Amino acid sequence: xxxxxxxxxxxxxxxxxxxxxxxxxxxxxxxxxxxxxxxxxxxxxxxxxxxxxxxxxxxxxxxxxxxxxxxxxxxxxxxxxxxxxxxxxxxxxxxxxxxxxxxxxxxxxxxxxxxxxxxxxxxxxxxxxxxxxxxxxxxxxxxxxxxxxxxxxxxxxxxxxxxxxxxxxxxxxxxxxxxxxxxxxxxxxxxxxxxxxxxxxxxxxxxxxxxxxxxxxxxxxxxxxxxxxxxxxxxxxxxxxxxxxxxxxxxxxxxxxxxxxxxxxxxxxxxxxxxxxxxxxxxxxxxxxxxxxxxxxxx
Amino acid sequence: xxxxxxxxxxxxxxxxxxxxxxxxxxxxxxxxxxxxxxxxxxxxxxxxxxxxxxxxxxxxxxxxxxxxxxxxxxxxxxxxxxxxxxxxxxxxxxxxxxxxxxxxxxxxxxxxxxxxxxxxxxxxxxxxxxxxxxxxxxxxxxxxxxxxxxxxxxxxxxxxxxxxxxxxxxxxxxxxxxxxxxxxxxxxxxxxxxxxxxxxxxxxxxxxxxxxxxxxxxxxxxxxxxxxxxxxxxxxxxxxxxxxxxxxxxxxxxxxxxxxxxxxxxxxxxxxxxxxxxxxxxxxxxxxxxxxxxxxxxxxxxxxxxxxxxxxxxx
Amino acid sequence: xxxxxxxxxxxxxxxxxxxxxxxxxxxxxxxxxxxxxxxxxxxxxxxxxxxxxxxxxxxxxxxxxxxxxxxxxxxxxxxxxxxxxxxxxxxxxxxxxxxxxxxxxxxxxxxxxxxxxxxxxxxxxxxxxxxxxxxxxxxxxxxxxxxxxxxxxxxxxxxxxxxxxxxxxxxxxxxxxxxxxxxxxxxxxxxxxxxxxxxxxxxxxxxxxxxxxxxxxxxxxxxxxxxxxxxxxxxxxxxxxxxxxxxxxxxxxxxxxxxxxxxxxxxxxxxxxxxxxxxxxxxxxxxxxxxxxxxxxxxxxxxxxxxxxxxxxxxxxxxx
Numbered sequence: 001x002x003x004x005x006x007x008x009x010x011x012x013x014x015x016x017x018x019x020x021x022x023x024x025x026x027x028x029x030x031x032x033x034x035x036x037x038x039x040x041x042x043x044x045x046x047x048x049x050x051x052x053x054x055x056x057x058x059x060x061x062x063x064x065x066x067x068x069x070x071x072x073x074x075x076x077x078x079x080x081x082x083x084x085x086x087x088x089x090x091x092x093x094x095x096x097x098x099x100x101x102x103x104x105x106x107x108x109x110x111x112x113x114x115x116x117x118x119x120x121x122x123x124x125x126x127x128x129x130x131x132x133x134x135x136x137x138x139x140x141x142x143x144x145x146x147x148x149x150x151x152x153x154x155x156x157x158x159x160x161x162x163x164x165x166x167x168x169x170x171x172x173x174x175x176x177x178x179x180x181x182x183x184x185x186x187x188x189x190x191x192x193x194x195x196x197x198x199x200x201x202x203x204x205x206x207x208x209x210x211x212x213x214x215x216x217x218x219x220x221x222x223x224x225x226x227x228x229x230x231x232x233x234x235x236x237x238x239x240x241x242x243x244x245x246x247x248x249x250x251x252x253x254x255x256x257x258x259x260x261x262x263x264x265x266x267x268x269x270x271x272x273x274x275x276x277x278x279x280x281x282x283x284x285x286x287x288x289x290x291x292x293x294x295x296x297x298x299x
Numbered sequence: 300x301x302x303x304x305x306x307x308x309x310x311x312x313x314x315x316x317x318x319x320x321x322x323x324x325x326x327x328x329x330x331x332x333x334x335x336x337x338x339x340x341x342x343x344x345x346x347x348x349x350x351x352x353x354x355x356x357x358x359x360x361x362x363x364x365x366x367x368x369x370x371x372x373x374x375x376x377x378x379x380x381x382x383x384x385x386x387x388x389x390x391x392x393x394x395x396x397x398x399x400x401x402x403x404x405x406x407x408x409x410x411x412x413x414x415x416x417x418x419x420x421x422x423x424x425x426x427x428x429x430x431x432x433x434x435x436x437x438x439x440x441x442x443x444x445x446x447x448x449x450x451x452x453x454x455x456x457x458x459x460x461x462x463x464x465x466x467x468x469x470x471x472x473x474x475x476x477x478x479x480x481x482x483x484x485x486x487x488x489x490x491x492x493x494x495x496x497x498x499x500x501x502x503x504x505x506x507x508x509x510x511x512x513x514x515x516x517x518x519x520x521x522x523x524x525x526x527x528x529x530x531x532x533x534x535x536x537x538x539x540x541x542x543x544x545x546x547x548x549x550x551x552x553x554x555x556x557x558x559x560x561x562x563x564x565x566x567x568x569x570x571x572x573x574x575x576x577x578x579x580x581x582x583x584x585x586x587x588x589x590x591x592x593x594x595x596x597x598x599x600x601x602x603x604x605x606x607x608x609x610x611x612x613x614x
Numbered sequence: 615x616x617x618x619x620x621x622x623x624x625x626x627x628x629x630x631x632x633x634x635x636x637x638x639x640x641x642x643x644x645x646x647x648x649x650x651x652x653x654x655x656x657x658x659x660x661x662x663x664x665x666x667x668x669x670x671x672x673x674x675x676x677x678x679x680x681x682x683x684x685x686x687x688x689x690x691x692x693x694x695x696x697x698x699x700x701x702x703x704x705x706x707x708x709x710x711x712x713x714x715x716x717x718x719x720x721x722x723x724x725x726x727x728x729x730x731x732x733x734x735x736x737x738x739x740x741x742x743x744x745x746x747x748x749x750x751x752x753x754x755x756x757x758x759x760x761x762x763x764x765x766x767x768x769x770x771x772x773x774x775x776x777x778x779x780x781x782x783x784x785x786x787x788x789x790x791x792x793x794x795x796x797x798x799x800x801x802x803x804x805x806x807x808x809x810x811x812x813x814x815x816x817x818x819x820x821x822x823x824x825x826x827x828x829x830x831x832x833x834x835x836x837x838x839x840x841x842x843x844x845x846x847x848x849x850x851x852x853x854x855x856x857x858x859x860x861x862x863x864x865x866x867x868x869x870x871x872x873x874x875x876x877x878x879x880x881x882x883x884x885x886x887x888x889x890x891x892x893x894x895x896x897x898x899x900x901x902x903x904x905x906x907x908x909x910x911x912x913x914x915x916x917x918x919x920x921x922x923x924x925x926x927x928x929x930x931x932x933x934x
Contacts, residue, residue: 180355184378563806568800
């Protein structure tokens with residue numbers, strides 16, 4: 001008796017677990033909504049319409065309107081854009097700076113390593129929001145500065161992870177082999193070691209996207225990040241606080257959107273990690289197989 | 300006979316471990332002639348792998364010289380070494396982990412060609428030819444490491460090592476992790492390539508039977524030093540050093556009817572960081588003579604043509 | 615000589631990521647009292663799985679077994695967990711390949727030996743200590759009293775293997791199963807350990823079932839040998855018979871592919887291809903694809919055991 005063992009299908013099968021599929025779908029919906037936002041919003045998210053302020057949910061406005069009469073659903077959809085783009089910006093900054101430095105630090109060790117690690121220690125000494133706060137206070141409010149600030153704060157984590165992965169890979173035989181063949185250090189770092197770090201880095205990056213959303217939402221919540229009238233989930237939560245007892249949806253809906261996105265990212269990250277760790281991979285359903293095997297042994 | 304390809308002079312490699320010094324390789328000298336398969340044999344901790352890594356300049360040397368084809372390579376930095384790496388390639392013990400798991404075999408082989416500036420057309424031809432040499436088909440090229448067997452991977456490791464047309468191959472326990480029947484295939488391949496391509500090799504192993512079978516010259520290492528060195532036949536038939544004697548006698552039987560005089564050594568290999576005075580084999584040596592063996596460290600000296608021993612009591 | 619263990623038509627299927635592996639495909643053999651019986655084969659032949667299943671140490675969650683393993687009139691495969699625990703260690707004991715991994719790094723070796731004694735033999739602390747010291751001396755760990763208090767990291771591989779042996783024999787088991795006990799050890803230490811096992815066999819009459827891929831080990835201490843290939847035994851016999859007169863083509867080729875003294879530089883006999891992966895059901899003889907004597911019959915029909923000389927069996931259609 002054989003199970004279909006075509007290797008590609010087996011590999012994807014490992015990844016298509018229920019949690020992974022569900023969360024990936026949720027995220028896909030959010031991303032698609034963000035991309036086609038202008039096409040699907042029922043109303044202009046920035047249009048003020050004081051006659052329709054603070055309306056309860058209705059057929060016309062699925063989640064109601066906020067204090068300026070703007071349709072909440074439309075703002076949520078556009079808010080997805082802001083949220084996704086800014087969190088990706090944060091993660092990109094941390095990757096572009098953190099990964100190469102982590103590779104170099106882990107591979108060469110010595111003084112370079114000490115120097116880079118001390119840099120990260122300085123950043124890590126500050127609570128992340130406080131550091132972002134200081135940065136924004138020094139360089140001014142605004143979404144771009146917020147992204148830069150949080151991006152810098154995220155660099156040490158990814159850099160250290162890359163460094164420890166590099167330390168492990170560097171002692172493996174294929175790296176020794178590459179050295180003995182005569183490959184340059186650059187080639188070894190970027191074409192050999194880095195690809196082997198990517199799977200674990202992906203898990204970390206997925207998580208970081210979630211944390212970035214939270215940190216940005218916090219900054220936006222206290223008004224240091226995005227400035228009105230840009231739609232953003234964190235800012236929307238802050239605006240709706242005052243109306244929590246009368247129009248709870250103004251804060252609740254963006255809040256739920258944040259939670260849904262971040263939790264989906266976390267669960268997806270777990271699934272990726274489980275997939276990558278062969279010992280945790282789900283085996284084909286054992287009970288069913290055993291029944292078949294017994295059938296064969298007897299018959 | 301022929302010229303010397305590699306000469307190692309007084310090679311020493313120390314590691315510092317927790318403020319103590321580990322003498323991994325201590326004052327090793329040897330020379331390898333062109334076309335020779337030079338065997339290094341010894342048990343764990345004797346320094347043979349470290350010696351191999353030093354010669355390949357994967358590690359920096361503490362003292363001593365490595366001369367390849369007349370050029371002293373000991374202190375070249377990695378960029379300068381690049382010129383010489385073409386002529387010296389290495390095959391490792393574990394075929395599964397000596398290839399990048401994320402690349403296909405084809406990619407791995409082509410990468411060597413790219414780095415050695417072999418044009419694409421020539422590269423494809425060369426790879427095809429080498430695959431034939433090592434007895435494999437083109438169908439291994441699109442596969443990943445996990446899809447191939449140990450025997451196939453070790454053949455590929457050899458093919459990869461041959462791409463830059465090296466003069467010398469360092470083989471560090473190339474068959475130790477392979478099954479017996481696969482080992483035979485790889486050993487046959489190595490002997491065949493030596494015939495066809497005139498390769499010079501250093502063959503590191505802990506398996507005496509293998510070394511006896513394919514090496515021309517054998518050096519026995521113990522705790523970082525060479526204790527005996529001779530052409531293979533001489534070493535096995537006229538073995539002199541007490542450690543070599545014990546090592547050879549410990550070889551498992553070829554068949555049950557053999558009666559082997561076993562020299563069982565007492566105790567275990569001592570700590571390489573805590574060496575005794577004088578000869579490092581003295582604590583376990585059946586011929587130990589107080590006053591002689593615990594004084595100075597014995598040096599390798601020639602007792603008959605080509606046969607070197609490091610022992611105070613043998614002349 | 616009486617049989618102390620009888621395995622009848624043992625089959626084990628293991629569920630792995632890539633499908634169901636028919637690891638053991640019908641193994642039948644007897645262990646005779648006081649003999650040293652070696653099981654030889656290359657990776658994937660099923661020798662380790664067979665040995666582990668005797669004490670049911672294989673992963674029962676992920677596998678399915680059938681057949682019988684008869685010891686003392688009981689079928690080990692159908693024993694309850696409690697009964698199995700009684701046998702493990704006290705009647706049948708096992709030592710493994712890597713002694714570094716088999717011992718608990720956080721307990722002294724003394725504690726690990728006495729634990730065995732107190733569980734199975736119900737000795738009190740003082741008696742267990744005395745017996746443990748004498749066991750350590752038996753296996754050559756001296757000075758036993760001070761080494762008793764040391765931790766595994768303070769010993770070398772060879773000494774750890776001796777300690778493993780001491781633990782294994784502490785309750786005077788009737789059978790000792792040794793799974794590649796010397797593979798991870800240096801040659802000179804291997805010689806010591808094999809000598810120790812031989813001594814224990816002679817002095818205590820303990821049956822030893824040793825698994826190895828190294829014919830040298832077999833030649834060194836075994837009385838009888840079984841050669842395994844693709845989940846089945848292909849040849850069994852006296853160690854002298856197997857070396858002098860190997861009947862199965864696989865055994866023959868295997869013996870010829872080992873480098874021996876006196877044939878310096880000569881091409882070694884090698885077996886083309888590699889052992890089969892045991893995912894598929896096989897028809898005919900599993901060695902046929904690699905056998906230089908194979909013909910149509912070999913691919914169609916599975917050979918039955920034939921006897922070539924007294925007590926020397928092999929599974930091949932032909933007498934070569």
